[in-house]
Amino acid sequence: MEKLFIKALHALTKSIRDMKDHYPSANPKQPTNVMVYLLQQLETFVSTIIGSVTIGGRRWFLPKMENRLVSSIVAATNDETVTTDRVKKLVRKLQAILLDCLDVISVVCMFVTRSGCMYRCFMQGDIKSSNIFSDMLATNPSWSRIVKRIVRKQKNIRVTIAESHLNTPTECIILIQYLYQLLKALDLNIISVEIALARRAMGSRKVKLGAGQRFQNMNDKVWFLQKTMQKTLGVPVTVTRVEKLEEYHNITLQNKHFTLKILTTDGISYWWRGRIAKKIPEVDKLKKTPLLDMDLKNIATSVKGHKGIGYVVWYSPKGNTGADLPDNFSV
Incomplete structure (x- = not known):
């Protein structure tokens, strides 16, 4: 990483010297001021990548960030030329220069592991249950790479789950398959699972579209979920x-290094209807083969x-005091 920053610094100073040669100022001190100011902006410049729309593209800044940086440089130089x-042309040129010198994902991961991060995604189509987690990550490939990178050497984790619905065996299986795929994709060693299973959810809808054989009571639901997940x-697995x-509703992965949460409004399974060849899977078949691949219809759309x-x-990394979810947080 240090070598990459040195290469980036050399590229930055070269671009500033080119600017001096092509745009001389009547003020002999002015080029020095510009150079000093832009060098001081290097760390801020890299930090702002975290607030990007597209990581790894030619344009990293959000328009608001770009305008703020441009205004600051113009004000600092105090030169009508x-x-x-x-x-703005210079800033965009610097973005392209740094892109050629830096592994952008590595830079973002370095800052994320210090300050935390949060992003949203939406799934809109029907999928296979065997691909539910990978399809979710595929909605934003850059952040998928970041999530995998920041947890790759911190393997031993405990899992806690907050759920409420799971009213059918199929919904339990969708949650189990999602968690199984998550652990495999991130290459994590799971120590234990603790599930808080509620009769009611915070702000839950009263009616769900979909079909499937429902559990007769809470005892049946707890037994099925616990046994199939342990298997x-x-x-x-404690319920x-x-x-x-x-x-x-959330799935939380936690150890001494970090906390990683996947949050949804109504739970991992709520808006999916599981089918096999257009039929709802039978309970006995799900008990025997919890990883049975199903066609999942997205009924939210x-x-x-x-x-x-x-x-x-x-x-959120351990010790990050500023990483709590905001009070007005919504999925």
């Missing part, structure tokens, strides 16, 4: 019944006001 358009993951969830099934991925 240093116009907004001229500085699939090979670790202890605790609670009356109502006090937080969003048929509900007015829903643009898909929303997920939030939230990462």
